[in-house]
Amino acid sequence: MNGDPNSHGLWEASAPTCPASGALREHIEVEVAIIGAGFTGTSAALHLAEGGMRVAILEAQEVGFGASGRNVGLVNAGMWVMPSVLMEHLGTDHGKRLLELLGNAPSVVFELVRRHGIACEPVRNGTLHCAVGNAGVVEVTERTRQWMALGAPVELCDAQRTRALTGTGAYKASLLDRRAGTIQPLAYVRGLATAAMQAGASLYTHTWVTGARKEGENWHLETASGASVSAKWVIVATDAYTATNGLWSGIRTEQVKLPYFNLATSPLPRHLSESILPLRHGLWDTRHVLSSLRFDAAGRLVFGSVGSLRGAGRAIHHDWGRRALARLFPALKDIQFEHEWYGTIGMTQDALPRLHFLDHNVVSFSGFNGRGIAPGTVFGRELARLILGDIHVSDLPLPVTPVTRANLRILRELGYETGAKLFHAVDARI
Known part of the structure; x- marks a missing residue:
């Protein structure tokens, strides 16, 4: 545009x-x-x-x-915070109301797509919140427990099942949320x-x-x-x-801007695309500087993380993407990115x-x-x-x-962008 x-x-x-x-x-x-x-x-x-x-x-x-x-195009239920945190901040009445509304929100999206015939590559097989390290396992385990207590169709997957669903052994566990899916946003x-x-x-x-x-x-x-x-x-x-x-x-000024970029490969050969996210789940992990993965309808793998593709950040994040993707999936070490783009997420206190x-x-x-x-x-x-x-x-x-x-808004925005560059400059190096 x-x-x-x-x-x-x-x-x-x-x-x-x-x-x-x-x-x-x-x-x-x-x-x-x-x-x-x-x-x-x-x-x-x-x-x-x-x-x-x-x-x-x-x-x-x-x-x-x-x-x-x-x-990224992940159609998820709920917010980033766990259900219990949402309830603590909003109270019982609004908390329950919001959790119910957002828990059913993916169904509303996919029903609108169906009813209006919107051509947006809808895939509703669920999303995976993948655990990095022991702290990540604790997080997805507790998140799964809380959603299950609310009757949500979620499942805690162990390392073996997570590997089968993702195609990589990088994650120790995952939360599979069957309410969710992906679209072309x-x-x-x-x-x-x-x-x-x-x-x-x-x-x-x-x-x-x-x-x-x-x-x-x-x-x-x-x-x-x-x-x-x-x-x-x-x-x-x-x-x-x-x-x-x-x-x-x-x-705008009550939100802190968090930059987020996406890199998309060319369409992968069938033997590779079938070994990665074989059921076409969307994925994001528990790292503080998180990553996300999903396929589009043509078989391109879309890989995203925190950062903006401008100035020195463009080369840093692009090079990190090549290294990190190859570490997750060694067979992709020679795959090139066909598209790249970025935008802004608004974060509240x-x-x-x-x-x-x-x-x-x-x-x-x-x-x-x-x-x-x-x-x-x-x-x-x-x-x-x-x-x-x-x-x-x-x-x-x-x-x-x-x-x-927002407190210290400009300083925090600079910290997000600079911190992401520093992190990606050293991460995923052999």
Whole structure:
């Protein structure tokens, strides 16, 4: 996108074309204006339009430009934190509500894919959270125990079974979550946008919202081109890609940016692809500087980790990827990477998302902490249900909280990027 092959890489090269759209050039009046065309914004638009509301999506770039079009594509249940930690932070009522919503969220994603015929390479065989070292075994064992206590279809796999499921002996155990799976994320968000438009929503790309003021019962939104929108409700769905110098910038400044990159091989020969992740699970590990693995439909192995592909980081992370992949799977030592790309994950202080009422009838879910696909989809649906009057604010899965600034944000962001470079410069060396 925008002529940058490192922004969306393989996903842009292999996704169906984006639905036809253009910049807003006039004044329009709708019931709901949605700022941002990622998972949350397009899901909200789809469910609002299906509920009979007039809705417009206003996207500053293109559909899926932010984290939605750049990530690994793992459709996971829950958040990064364990269920018990989530309950401790949110309390019993909201904790149970959020765990139930997110536990069922992958089913919502795959059902939307089926119902709307979204061509996004869906594979629902589960994901593997793989243990590195003894500390990793302790982590996945406890995570499995907690999810099993909640009735989730998860399984703790020992080293032997993990090796059979992954094709490598690098992991001592793993948590198999059968609720989960993989998709092509950019294709999915483009499909949601297409479905929303078919249901009656309007989509305007390259439309930067620069101003907002209250006029009676409605909001008047101004755009950089001079066009405008009048709406009773505004959903701010820009998350970690919210501009720090723009509207409602607190959404961005309460999150710390964590860079994450992906490297994709060329399609592997069949004898190799069948020996790695043979059931096509998605995978991520327990390391602090974690790694992830999954296949696409053409047999490319997508390998990701923390870091940005810019400056010296590009060569460091690329070289690490070659070494680390060869250590996991020695047969891949001569395999080249065909695509590379990176983006930003927004991390909150407690690794949990936020629900904000930024002003009267201006609402936002944000802070997905690397779990954007399934949570973004169901949070968008829940905002639609709220605006349609199907539920009350007290029924939402998170409490309404004020926007707070992240502590030492800029320093921590520099630490993430620099730390990842230092780690990958020395890791996986023979």
